[in-house]
Amino acid sequence: MGIELKKLTLADCMKLDRYSTLRPVYLSERQPVNQFIWEEFYNTHYYQNDTYMMCVIQTNDISGPMMPLCKTEDIPAVFQEIKAYWNQVLGKPLNMYLLDETFINALRTIPGFEEEFKIEDCRDNYDYLYDAEKLRTLSGKAYHKKKNHLNSFLKGYEGRYEFKILDCSNVEEIESFHDRWLDNRDYEDKHGSMRSEENGIHRLFKYCGLVDCQIGGVYIDGNLEAYSIGSYAPEIKCAFIHIEKANINIPGLYNFINQQFLIHCFPEAELVNREDDLGQEGLRKAKLSYQPIRLESKYHIFQNS
Template sequence: MDLKFENFRAEHVETLAGYYGKRHDRTCDSTIMDNFLWGGYYHIRFCERDGKAVLWIMNIDGKDYAALPVCGLEDLPHYFKELEQYFNEELHLPLEIFLADEEAVEYLRLPEDRYSVEELPDARDYIYSAESLKVLSGKKLGKKKNHINYLKREYAGRYEYRTLCCSDGLDVWQFLDKWRAQKGQEVEGHLDYEVEGIHDILRNCSAFHVHMGGIYIDGRLEAFAIGSYNEKEKMAIIHIEKANPEIRGLYQFINQQFLIHEFPEAEIVNREDDMGLPALRQAKLSYEPMEFARKFRIRQLWPEEGRGKEENRL
């Protein structure tokens, strides 16, 4: 086959971003930012096809997997088949796709005797009303507002929200060093890759249509967030949100202020998944999501194995 995959770098962002937004997709993977943020961790590679699609491959624990082709919905079956052929003929592997969104899965209507389609509950994205997160009205969100009011009283005249730009990179790096030290052994290994991904974004932020904002207290950055915008869905996607855990109300404040200042036009907010972590799940549920963006794993079944044998083997 003539598919040639190459490593994903900052200089590719502007071109590849143009393939996104051609179909409805409410997952956090509906913009290019997550691919760049986690590019090092998953060894992400890409291939452009016919000016209509971009194909993505990642490597997890030494094995290659794919994401769904990024293209218009009407072109999805064709480029899905190209990926399948590449995996079968070049990699000698069954095609396996992670994080396929629900609309695409329904559109493809893959035959059950050739593919296994399994929902990934820990990978579902939390979707919220943007207005609800900005206003925090009602009894259930009242505790969030109380935390914010405490911060405003305790640090009156000492805090401010700022839209961040490339020149603020040093502030973010210094914050991340402090945050990493505060977390100590609590930080899972993959979050070190996340920190490195943030550094890469800051080093190349002029290449991205990215939104960044932070809370300063006494002139020092104590919380920041990075997000992107899916115009087709009128959806803000919050990729990164970090705050000094020792300051009460700070997480709630950056959550609210980032949306108010950077995404005034957003109608919904995607705060990504909880990775199956109980504490993170509880935190995301406490903001009262309106729905979830479900994701699936697609596995091609080898003909000689049959559906039952393949599922037992895996």
């Protein structure tokens, strides 16, 4: 059987664009920037052919394919091919990670699937999807507190702040700010992923110019005090916010960069994916407070041994 796994590189991450458009996929893992940031944490390898591309992850806790990217009608056949490889060639049960609702529903059409596999609902990995225009305007009663925080920032720092679209020439000052931001954070790191995210961000900056993403920053009194990194999927009109960091000692700054990044860098976006909360209580509370229009479910499946 011809599945040969290769180590995922930045150039390979960019191949995701071709496959992620084969059907509407709203998971953050469909985006090359996300895969590149987390490649080290997951020790990601990949396989591709004319029909699908899949990334395979391996950590201390989990090992197996992530959701293959393919057409909806190809899901059952693609799954059976991967299952045969795992069972017959590798001699291992097939465990698969981070599957969306459409993929799970297609698997349920395979005779005997639900008897052979356990489906695990993975709430910590759910992505948060928002109405982009609501985040740009913060209009309506549900956003009243957010609008107040934003107005307080605008008033308190009037004449002192500036939003800028950043590029590779700004990498050194972004990294300098990021290190200062880390010094002032107290993490809840439930999944032990903090250091890998930091490494991924720095590798992203190392290859700045080769990565298809947008970077925005907020300056106060001429100093960078917040930045955000995002990418865009035009076929689903969705902006993906991969990184957002702001000086926690400046009230309302997170509200400001959240809004301005969308206004200036993704004006055409109708949806915004702000990724998952990894089970961090404070982060979950913050993401819910922005009133997501839905949570994008993710599932793991485990083959009975």
